[in-house]
Amino acid sequence: MDIQTMILGFLMNQDMTGYDIRQKFDMSFGFFSGLSYGSIYPALKKMEAAGLITSQLMIQEGAPNKKLCTITDKGREAFHEAMRAPLGLDKYRNSFMARLFFFAHLEPYERRELAVNYMNSLDKMFEKLREYEPVIRAYADPFELLCFECGLRFAEDVMSNMQDTVKALEESGLDKT
Template sequence: MALAEAILVCLTDRPMSGYDLAKTFDASIGFFWRASHQQVYRELARLRGKGLVESKEIEQSGRPNRIVHTITEAGEQIVHAWSQKPCRMPSVKDELLVKLYALDHVDIAVLREQLELRTDQHQAKLSAYLRIKEKFYDAKTLSRAKKGKLIALTMGISNEREIIKALEQAVKSLGEIDE
């Protein structure tokens, strides 16, 4: 149940609406833990039910009211307890590698295109990470909170770079196969 904790972590920063959270899960923390807005809203309802967040409706004219969620004392305790528990290994699920595994039953030209598309996608991620790093984490004095985010981001950056290298190498190897 780590989506719950990821949401609580976001709320330690500042109170947010479901919409704010959904956007955060489309960027920043979403680099490390993906979730859709439906997941976020459902989980928020559960957290409210357990008393880990408190929700206040804020009147807005013209559009639906914002429901702003604040983490409670109990919620912060859950975060701390979670931080001490061991982590699971992220589970691998990559169709592209399965296709390489199944090369005998795959059209090489098509697969090459898919590898190149994937390379572009990782290139885009890398650029996004680098932009954020330069924008938000280039100061000399960083708070502990920011240092943690910077370490995570740095891992993301080196990871993307290496995946790109590996994909390019894979395309090269594919090219050496005589059909």
């Protein structure tokens, strides 16, 4: 799903600033993806020019002014159209698997180091998930919750797959030769 549709989806429920959108995105998909201001603000600009959203400046005291974005009817229509479009096949490019493919060219200790390294970074993903879990369980709609649980299981599966792969590496002695 492209950023535009994602942003429109968030705006379907409530008006938001670019800053809000980033927080919301981080909360919703942050454990397996990221979105920077460098792509949000240009996207909002383009969407306003295309008539998918409107914005109004909110003057604030003691905090920077902000631009609250509102979805238009045209925006709602664009969102629905994008949501109904057929899904393509994702590219689950996994950096560890790519390294594993070329492991023959590394020293055994380097193989172990990379594997441990990768599992540590997976752990960071779990930390984020655990951090968000209570808030999500409290505020998410049934589909958002299902999405979260799907993501949680996805992360668990990747983790146990990696653990078993590393175990296979050890048992076959390929981490020592």
